[in-house]
Amino acid sequence: MSDTAEAQSNYLLQTAGFDARFPNTNQTKRCFQNYVDYNRCINAKGEDFAPCKQFLKAYHSLCPNAWIEKFDEQKENGTFPASFEP
Amino acid sequence: MNINLNRSQFQAHPYHLVDPSPWPISMSFALLIMAISAVMYMQGFPFGGYLLNLGTILVATGMSLWFRDVVVESTYLGHHTEQVKRGITLGIALFIVSELMAFVSIFWAYFHSSLTPAIEIGGTWPPLGINTLDPLAIPLLNTILLLSSGAFITFAHHALIKGNRRSAILGSILTIIFAVLFTALQYYEYAEAGFTIADSIFGTVFYCSTGLHGFHVIVGTLFIGVQFYRLLQHHITKSHHIGMEGAIAYWHFVDVVWLFLYAFVYLWASSGLL
Numbered sequence A: 001m002s003d004t005a006e007a008q009s010n011y012l013l014q015t016a017g018f019d020a021r022f023p024n025t026n027q028t029k030r031c032f033q034n035y036v037d038y039n040r041c042i043n044a045k046g047e048d049f050a051p052c053k054q055f056l057k058a059y060h061s062l063c064p065n066a067w068i069e070k071f072d073e074q075k076e077n078g079t080f081p082a083s084f085e086p
Numbered sequence B: 001m002n003i004n005l006n007r008s009q010f011q012a013h014p015y016h017l018v019d020p021s022p023w024p025i026s027m028s029f030a031l032l033i034m035a036i037s038a039v040m041y042m043q044g045f046p047f048g049g050y051l052l053n054l055g056t057i058l059v060a061t062g063m064s065l066w067f068r069d070v071v072v073e074s075t076y077l078g079h080h081t082e083q084v085k086r087g088i089t090l091g092i093a094l095f096i097v098s099e100l101m102a103f104v105s106i107f108w109a110y111f112h113s114s115l116t117p118a119i120e121i122g123g124t125w126p127p128l129g130i131n132t133l134d135p136l137a138i139p140l141l142n143t144i145l146l147l148s149s150g151a152f153i154t155f156a157h158h159a160l161i162k163g164n165r166r167s168a169i170l171g172s173i174l175t176i177i178f179a180v181l182f183t184a185l186q187y188y189e190y191a192e193a194g195f196t197i198a199d200s201i202f203g204t205v206f207y208c209s210t211g212l213h214g215f216h217v218i219v220g221t222l223f224i225g226v227q228f229y230r231l232l233q234h235h236i237t238k239s240h241h242i243g244m245e246g247a248i249a250y251w252h253f254v255d256v257v258w259l260f261l262y263a264f265v266y267l268w269a270s271s272g273l274l
Helices: A026-043 A051-063 A065-076 B023-042 B048-076 B082-115 B139-161 B165-192 B200-232 B242-267
Strands: none
Touching: A026 A051, A026 A065, B023 B048, B048 B200, B082 B200, B082 B242, B139 B165, B139 B242, B165 B200, B200 B242
């Protein structure tokens, strides 16, 4: 990692952390739950409500991108298997 | 001078060494045809359906002819000594245990799918969009029908042991009537349910478990029916009726499996209660 001025970025690098609700190595449910919670959050509070971003960051970190694309496609088609009602 | 022939005069043991029979080998071929044709049918191979029908007919015929021979050997030829009775009773018990293991495998699939529901079905059980059957409607009635039929067949058995032919016949008839009613109601439920076997893992485990059970109900009803017919034909005595006892044991097993089905597949999984 070079120490030039351009390399000093404004990005805050952090992981999704530990969530005691999902203690095991298989984090599939956690990815799914965060996707669902993000969508329920923006349904309830609107897309600009800042705390909803926590869920967005979590699922973008945890979920494989292919899954996110599939979830988004299901959401558009109305075939997502969970309800987004808050 | 004793002119009566006694078994001990020509056989120094209480067992039945059966005469050569074509049914075991015939049954093994029939079962092989049935198994392979079932796979052919399910995988869409040509003539799978026809061969499956053939296989099923061969198995049913083989069973009928084999059991017919057992009736001849016991009722008409007198080969079933007390020791033979014990052996057959143990055999029937072990057979029921093997059937139990088949249900264990289906219940395993059910609990695997329902206790940690996959995200593909929304992480909930029942899955979103599945309209489960009301457990307090026809399924409850079916529970009562099966429990009552179990009581009727036990009543018939006790009457048989006491030598009360009329009550044994009456109890058997009531058992069969309630069994047929159960089957008819299940058929109605299957026709009117809001989901099919293809509707996610829920549909699969629901119809596989209740379907396997329903098949056993039909087999059990036939078993009792045959024994009822033999009762009418005076094949049966109050102290020698292991076929009837086998049918009764099988029927109670079918009843217990239903109770587990009702508790875990109907009640626990219904949309209203979870």
